[in-house]
Structure formats: C-alpha cells, structure tokens
Amino acid sequence: MTAALLFEQFLNGLQFGLMLFLMSAGLTLVFGVMGLINLAHGSLFMIGAFFCAAAAGLTGNFWLGLAAGMAAAAAAGALIEVTVMRRLYTRDHLDQVLATFALILILSEGTKILFGPFPLYLDVPPLLTGTVDLGLTPYPLYRLALIVAGIGVALGLWLLIGRTRLGIRIRAGENDREMIAALGVNIRALYTVVFALGAALAGLAGALVGAVQSVQVGMGEPVLILAFVVIVIGGIGSIRGAMVGALLVGVIDTMGRFLLPQVFALFLDPSKASGAGAALASILVYLLMALILVIRPKGLFPVHA
Amino acid sequence: MKFRKNALACASVLALGAGVAQADPVTVGLITTLSGGGAGLGVDVRDAFELALQMNGSDAIHLVVEDDGQRPENAVQIADRMIQSEGAQILTGIIWSNLAMAVVPAVTAQDVIYVSPNAGPSALAGAGCTPNYFNAAYQNDTMHEAAGQYANTLGYQNAFIMAPNYPAGVDALTGFKRYFQGTLAGEVYTQLGQTDFAAEIAQIRASGADSIFIFEPGGMGISFMRQYAQSGVDLPIISAAFTFSQDVLPAVGDAALGVINTAEWSPDMDNEANVAFVAAFQEAYGRLPSVYAAQSFDTANLILSALAAADISDLDAFRTAMRAADFDSVRGSFRFGNNQHPIQNYYAREVVSVDGVLTNRIVGTAFEDHQDVYAADCAME
Numbered sequence: 001m002t003a004a005l006l007f008e009q010f011l012n013g014l015q016f017g018l019m020l021f022l023m024s025a026g027l028t029l030v031f032g033v034m035g036l037i038n039l040a041h042g043s044l045f046m047i048g049a050f051f052c053a054a055a056a057g058l059t060g061n062f063w064l065g066l067a068a069g070m071a072a073a074a075a076a077g078a079l080i081e082v083t084v085m086r087r088l089y090t091r092d093h094l095d096q097v098l099a100t101f102a103l104i105l106i107l108s109e110g111t112k113i114l115f116g117p118f119p120l121y122l123d124v125p126p127l128l129t130g131t132v133d134l135g136l137t138p139y140p141l142y143r144l145a146l147i148v149a150g151i152g153v154a155l156g157l158w159l160l161i162g163r164t165r166l167g168i169r170i171r172a173g174e175n176d177r178e179m180i181a182a183l184g185v186n187i188r189a190l191y192t193v194v195f196a197l198g199a200a201l202a203g204l205a206g207a208l209v210g211a212v213q214s215v216q217v218g219m220g221e222p223v224l225i226l227a228f229v230v231i232v233i234g235g236i237g238s239i240r241g242a243m244v245g246a247l248l249v250g251v252i253d254t255m256g257r258f259l260l261p262q263v264f265a266l267f268l269d270p271s272k273a274s275g276a277g278a279a280l281a282s283i284l285v286y287l288l289m290a291l292i293l294v295i296r297p298k299g300l301f302p303v304h305a
Numbered sequence: 306m307k308f309r310k311n312a313l314a315c316a317s318v319l320a321l322g323a324g325v326a327q328a329d330p331v332t333v334g335l336i337t338t339l340s341g342g343g344a345g346l347g348v349d350v351r352d353a354f355e356l357a358l359q360m361n362g363s364d365a366i367h368l369v370v371e372d373d374g375q376r377p378e379n380a381v382q383i384a385d386r387m388i389q390s391e392g393a394q395i396l397t398g399i400i401w402s403n404l405a406m407a408v409v410p411a412v413t414a415q416d417v418i419y420v421s422p423n424a425g426p427s428a429l430a431g432a433g434c435t436p437n438y439f440n441a442a443y444q445n446d447t448m449h450e451a452a453g454q455y456a457n458t459l460g461y462q463n464a465f466i467m468a469p470n471y472p473a474g475v476d477a478l479t480g481f482k483r484y485f486q487g488t489l490a491g492e493v494y495t496q497l498g499q500t501d502f503a504a505e506i507a508q509i510r511a512s513g514a515d516s517i518f519i520f521e522p523g524g525m526g527i528s529f530m531r532q533y534a535q536s537g538v539d540l541p542i543i544s545a546a547f548t549f550s551q552d553v554l555p556a557v558g559d560a561a562l563g564v565i566n567t568a569e570w571s572p573d574m575d576n577e578a579n580v581a582f583v584a585a586f587q588e589a590y591g592r593l594p595s596v597y598a599a600q601s602f603d604t605a606n607l608i609l610s611a612l613a614a615a616d617i618s619d620l621d622a623f624r625t626a627m628r629a630a631d632f633d634s635v636r637g638s639f640r641f642g643n644n645q646h647p648i649q650n651y652y653a654r655e656v657v658s659v660d661g662v663l664t665n666r667i668v669g670t671a672f673e674d675h676q677d678v679y680a681a682d683c684a685m686e
Contacts, residue, residue, distance in 0.1 A: 002511065004511070005507055005508070005510075005511045008507040008510070009503075009504055009507050012501075012503035012504055012507060013504075015503070016501055016503070108340075108341065109340060112340065112344060117339070117344035117345045117347075117348050118345040118348075118552055118553075118555070118556065119345070119523075119524060119527055119553060119555075119556035120556060121555055121556045121557075121558050123531075123558055124531075124535060129535065130535075130537070131535075131536070131537035137510075138537045140532075140535040140536055140537065141535075142535055143503065143535070209500075211531070212528065212531045212532045212535060213500045213501070213524070213527070213528040213531065213532075214500070214523070214524030214525070214526075214527035214528045214531075214553075214556060215556065216342045216523075216524045216527075216556075217340075217341060217342050217344065218341050218342040219342070219500070219524065222498050222500065223500075254503070254504045257495075257496075257504045257505075258504045258507070258508060261493065261494075270489070270492050271478075271492055274492045274493055274494050275470060275475070275494050277494075278470040278493070278494035278495065278496065279470060279494075281496075282470070282496045
C-alpha cells in the first residue's frame with residue numbers, strides 16, 4: 001500500500017462526505033426547525049437527478065440540467081410542504097414516518113410513470129472530464145469539482161444561517177417557535193422556505209452525483225439512510241454537526257471498504273478476507289453511530305444542549 | 306364463492322356436452338419486477354412474453370401478470386394467489402435468484418410447473434432439482450464461467466475481480482475463477498446497491514492488474530462504468546451480460562464501448578427466429594430487446610410448444626414435451642440437460658455503437674454446448 005493510494009482514498013472519502021453533507025443539511029434543518037422526520041428527502045434527491053438528466057438530455061447542457069434539477073426539487077419540496085407536511089407538524093413522529101414513507105412510494109412510481117422504468121443517462125460536463133495530476137496520483141477532475149462545490153455550499157449555508165435575517169429566523173425557529181411566531185414572523189412561510197431550501201440542496205446533490213451514478217428510481221433511499229446516520233452523529237438540527245458527521249461517515253466508510261479486507265487478509269485467505277472485510281465495512285458507520293451515541297447521546301454538536 | 310365457481314365450471318363442461326372437448330386456455334402466471342429500480346428488467350420480460358403470444362397467434366395461454374416489487378414476500382403471496390384463485394398451472398417471470406428461491410420450491414411441490422426466464426440459482430440446479438422446474442435461461446455460474454474462459458482466450462494473465470457481496474455475486478466470482486487460468490491481482494466484494502466505486506477504482510489503479518472482471522448488475526454497473534471512465538484507469542473490462550445488457554447500455558453511455566461481455570444470446574445472432582424476434586420487438590416497443598427479453602421470448606415459445614404437443618392435465622406427458630424443447634429458440638441451438646437447465650453455447654459480445662445506439666455484437670465463442678457443474682449432483686436422468 002502506497003501513500004498515493006491512501007491519499008486518493010482520503011480524497012474519495014472527503015468527496016463522498018461532502019455529497020452526504022448536501023443531503024444531511026436539508027434533513028437536519030427540517031428536523032431541527034420543524035421537528036419533522038422526512039423520509040421522502042431521498043425522493044427529492046432522486047427528483048433532482050432525474051430532472052437534471054432529462055433537461056441535460058434535451059438541451060445538451062449539463063449546467064442547465066443542474067439548474068433544472070435544483071429548481072424541480074425545490075418546487076417539489078415547496079409543494080409537498082404546503083399540501084402534506086403542514087398537516088403533520090402537530091402529529092407525532094410515527095404519523096410523520098408513515099406519511100412521508102407513503103410519499104416515497106408515490107414519488108418513486110410517479111417518477112417511473114414520467115420518465116420510464118429504465119435508468120437515464122447523464123454525463124459529466126465536457127469542462128470537467130478527465131483527470132488532473134495531483135502530484136501523488138491522477139484524480140478525476142469531476143470529483144475534485146464535487147469537493148469544491150461541497151465546500152462552497154457549506155460556506156454559503158454557514159453565511160446564510162449566521163449572517164442573514166433568514167438565518168436568524170431559522171435559528172430562532174429552532175429554539176422557540178411559539179416565541180418567534182408571537183414576534184410576528186410568518187412561521188408558515190418560514191417553514192415552506194426552509195423545506196424548499198433543504199429540498200433544493202438534496203436536488204443539487206442528486207444532480208451532481210447523477211453524472212457519475214445511475215439515475216434510477218429508488219436511488220435516493222440508500223443515501224437517505226446514511227444521511228440519517230450523519231445527522232444523528234452530528235446532533236439533530238446542527239448544520240455544523242451535519243458537516244462533521246458527513247465527513248466522518250464519508251471518510252470512515254471509504255477507508256473501511258478499502259482497509260478492512262486488507263486487515264483480514266493478514267490471517268484469512270484472500271477470498272474469505274474480501275467477503276468478511278466487505279461485510280464488516282458495510283456496518284462500520286453504524287458501529288460509529290452506536291459508539292458516538294454511547295459517549296454523546298445527543299450527537300457531537302447538540303442544538304438543545 | 307369457490308362453490309359457485311366449481312358449479313359454473315361443471316355447468317360449462319356439461320354445456321359443451323360429450324362432443325369434442327374444446328381445450329380451455331391454460332392460465333400462466335407471470336410474476337416479475339415492474340416497479341422500483343429493477344423495473345426495466347421485468348418490463349422486458351413481460352413485453353417479450355406478450356410479444357411471443359401475439360406472434361404465435363395461439364390462444365392456448367391465458368396470461369396473468371403481477372408485479373413483485375423485487376420483494377420475496379410479495380412474490381410468494383402472488384404465487385399463492387395465482388395458483389389458488391386464478392388456477393394458474395404454470396408460473397414464470399421471476400428475475401432475481403432470491404425471489405426464485407422463495408417461490409420455486411413451494412410452487413413445484415404443488416405440481417405447478419415453474420419455467421425460469423432468468424434466475425438460475427445453483428440450489429435448484431444440483432441436488433435440489435425437481436421435475437416441475439425448468440430453467441429456460443442459464444444456470445447462474447455459467448455466464449461467469451464463460452467470462453473466465455474467454456479471458457484466457459484474450460490472453461489476460463492478472464485479473465482484478467469484483468462483485469457485490471451477496472449469493473449471486475459470490476457465485477459470479479466462483480464461476481469466473483473456475484475457468485480463469487491467470488492470477489488474481491485483487492478480489493473485492495462491493496456492497497449490494499453501492500453507488501460510489503471510487504475506493505475500488507483506486508485499488509484497481511494500484512493493483513497492477515492487466516484486466517478487470519466485474520459483475521455489477523443494474524444501477525451498480527452504470528455507476529461503476531461512469532466513474533471508471535472518468536478515472537483515467539484504462540484496463541480492459543470483461544463481464545457477463547447482466548452488467549452490459551440492453552436495458553442499462555443507454556444509461557452507461559459511451560463508457561461501455563469495447564467492453565467484452567459473455568451471454569448465451571446477442572441481438573445480432575443470425576438465425577431466423579432471432580431476426581424475426583428483434584425486428585418485431587423493435588417494431589412493437591421502439592427499443593432493442595435485452596438478454597432478459599430474449600430469454601422470456603424463448604420461455605413463452607417453449608411453453609407454447611409443450612402445450613401444443615401435450616395436455617397439461619397429463620403432467621407426465623406435458624413435462625416430457627417441455628423436456629423435448631421443440632421450439633425455434635432465438636439462441637439457435639437449445640436443449641435441456643438432465644437437470645432441466647440448458648446445454649447451450651456461450652458467446653463473447655462486444656459493446657458497439659450502431660447508428661448511434663449502443664448494443665452488443667458477437668465477437669467470439671466462449672463455450673460450445675456448455676452445461677453447468679451442478680447437473681452432476683441432480684438425481685434426475
């Protein structure tokens with residue numbers, strides 16, 4: 001094993017983590033501000049990818065597709081908030097899980113009806129194809145761009161939450177929703193905006209990742225599960241926690257998949273080591289979550305400490 | 306309800322009188338995946354089956370189609386319902402080995418015939434073989450054995466091999482290794498449903514391999530190929546048809562060009578049945594058929610041929626007619642071995658672009674008249 005390989009794997013982990021952050025940021029905002037468990041967040045990821053692929057296919061321009069994907073996800077998010085979610089804020093979490101699970105089924109089949117049952121094609125924009133030489137190893141330019149985009153969005157969110165009026169309202173909403181309603185903030189509009197913002201981030205992640213993955217029905221659910229792990233690790237409602245949690249999950253998952261089979265290979269034959277390593281690697285992030293919950297039951301950065 | 310149905314049946318038999326007994330259509334239940342991420346495969350299976358019935362023009366089959374959602378528990382319930390309330394005497398359609406394992410043993414034990422248009426788990430080919438189970442597609446290992454064999458032909462010495470960590474993935478690597486004579490630069494199991502292969506591609510880059518064998522069906526293969534194309538690693542890839550069949554090729558895009566994959570069928574096969582099938586499929590559905598469609602088309606014609614030769618009320622005669630496999634297969638030659646799995650040729654196909662559409666064409670033969678290794682463990686003769 002060389003330094004080059006370790007370095008490349010670290011970059012891979014970083015990139016995976018940043019994409020997870022885009023998913024988790026919206027999820028944790030919605031959970032933190034509105035107290036809502038939204039299982040359909042993965043469907044918004046899927047909607048972003050499908051509309052990006054369809055628009056890019058029609059226009060031949062990836063960037064137009066990206067905008068279309070984000071806009072479609074935000075619009076779907078706003079629509080869902082107004083029609084369904086509003087009725088769920090006062091209900092308990094089990095009702096929310098049931099209703100948003102139904103949304104997953106509806107959105108999945110709706111997507112299939114709209115776009116057909118076969119996966120769509122979405123290619124990396126010509127500007128970002130190929131590899132760059134990072135000294136130690138060549139690395140795909142597109143993945144590097146994903147890292148930059150992830151950091152950019154994180155900075156933007158940080159500014160939005162910390163430096164703008166909307167950010168103040170969001171933070172206030174997390175702390176005491178009755179009080180800010182009493183102070184004259186239109187809480188219903190704020191909820192719709194937050195939900196659409198989270199949806200747009202999920203759509204952005206779906207569209208970005210869609211260029212190097214299969215754009216297919218059900219693509220959001222595996223990411224959704226990891227995003228939940230991320231926000232539980234980070235502390236529900238905390239953007240900073242989502243960032244740290246996402247990077248932890250991304251790097252540990254990538255490194256585990258790569259290193260564990262090699263560790264097992266020290267005392268098992270290669271075929272068995274590969275199977276055992278892969279099996280353990282697949283539960284590694286859940287072990288991490290369990291461990292962190294034992295030490296910090298409210299996550300790394302609890303909002304209501 | 307049941308009584309009324311029986312009464313009606315009696316009445317209709319009486320009404321027909323003692324004259325020539327007009328054979329009622331036999332109900333065939335097609336259970337396949339029509340929703341979720343794997344829906345493309347099931348849609349091809351359903352469409353090709355219906356096409357075969359149309360082209361045949363026979364009304365010997367009354368077809369009932371249901372969606373299993375790729376869930377074993379759904380498939381089991383649907384199978385029960387089809388047998389009990391719809392009176393299905395033949396079932397078919399299942400894509401996935403885990404669903405087939407949940408359905409086939411229970412169904413065949415009730416003397417219902419099951420004909421597999423795709424899945425071929427080893428458990429049903431060896432000691433678990435049964436007279437009521439026919440596989441009209443392939444035994445799982447054989448496609449990958451063909452890839453291993455053809456890797457030798459291509460002169461590959463040091464392969465990096467990769468598959469998802471589930472039974473069919475383990476079978477795939479086992480099958481490949483059974484015939485591949487070179488060394489392994491690496492053997493990696495990925496997670497089922499994995500979407501990011503950066504970690505694996507980095508290992509491939511560092512492994513010093515001269516070739517890659519992958520079995521990553523459906524969305525996994527699409528993701529892997531897209532990322533591989535961007536990675537700057539440029540080793541030849543060999544695979545079995547699943548990862549490069551017609552249902553995923555448009556989504557993989559040009560990254561798939563030149564990949565060698567093995568299968569028992571290819572859209573460019575030049576026999577009369579296949580030329581007619583491919584043309585009719587394109588005409589009816591506006592797309593090229595996948596290997597799943599071809600297998601389903603053969604499944605339908607196999608069942609029709611047996612129904613024409615024997616009455617299904619005489620199960621022994623019907624099974625004999627099925628075993629004879631007296632139909633024009635789109636694969637050219639097709640016959641059953643003792644375990645009622647095919648003995649057939651396996652070809653190496655290359656992904657090419659024809660008029661801007663990605664498809665496969667045959668570039669070589671991996672095996673002639675190849676039979677699976679499990680047949681030896683099957684007690685049937």
